[in-house]
Amino acid sequence: MHQFDRAFRFVLPVAAVAILATVLSVGWLTQPDRFAKGYAPEQPIPFSHELHAGTLKMQCQYCHSGVDKSRHAGIPSVDLCMGCHKVTRTDRPAIQKLAKIAASGEPLPWQRVHTLPDHVFFDHRPHVNAGIACQSCHGEVQTMKVITREMGMRMGNCLACHRDPHAALPPGSKITKGAENCAACHR
Template sequence: MSPASEDKNMKKWKTPLWAAVAAACVVLLSFLATLVYLDQLYPVGLGPRQPIPFSHRVHAGVKKISCFMCHSEAHRSSRAGIPPLQTCLLCHSRIIRTYPYIAKLRALAASNQPVIWARVNWLPEFVYFDHSMHIQRGIDCGHCHGDVSRMDRVSKARKFQMGFCIQCHRYNRATHDCFTCHR
């Protein structure tokens, strides 16, 4: 076989292989784009690292624990608050006790030391926001905080800027009076 005919045969095989690889890449990228579009990729964003890892996906998603089990003040206070360690120990005094982070949590609670959590959501000092008022009017927590039940580490779902709040107030026919939020 001459080198020219050998070269011709190799070109025949390279083109279909290249086409197959390209087609596979297109299919894979289409699949990933569909997952992103349908918001099905896991995990949904990762927020800041916390001193004790806490998965909202496991607790609120898999175990179906209500937001208000831990954030019990949200429906009667302006602040949702971070639950005390004793709330965690309602379950974790019996469940997965030997897991290192649960042991650390129990040790902190026993020595009356707080966990210093990394803050995820923040509003400026001049903005007044009342969780209880919004919850009592039927606004779902996920509207502002995103689908927390799919987050291992809570991430900021929205930028809390005036436009976002005004748009929501217009949609829900709530007041636009400046002094409602700015005190």
């Protein structure tokens, strides 16, 4: 056996494993916080989903009205908030700040909690129209004073549900699987 044969038998597999480990580690460790589970950016106004969706039992679609008509759920406008807060809790500093923003005509600069990388396409419509509850992906928002991402925005989480959606679907649903082809989400 030639001396280089032994080196190649040992060096090549070790080098291949080292390169693969490096690529996977860099990909995992450099993931921006905005894609990670537990992400909760500071918002311009303290908004409690626990109060609005929990105690007051407001439906998600009241504020996120585009969720069944658009690929984006949409962020509520200041005018929508002011529909109630012209008369409700007007003595609160956060509501007074909201009223000033409304009077200025400027949009409220909410920070997105659930974001995906630019190369990922997601459409809320087929999920909502299939009866999948918002809580399946967004967590029990009706119990959160501060919205925190409960599910990591990793492809594996989406694929797990697409492969076995029964836990997320309402009883009696005829759907057995979601799309698994790459082009369904990567466009």
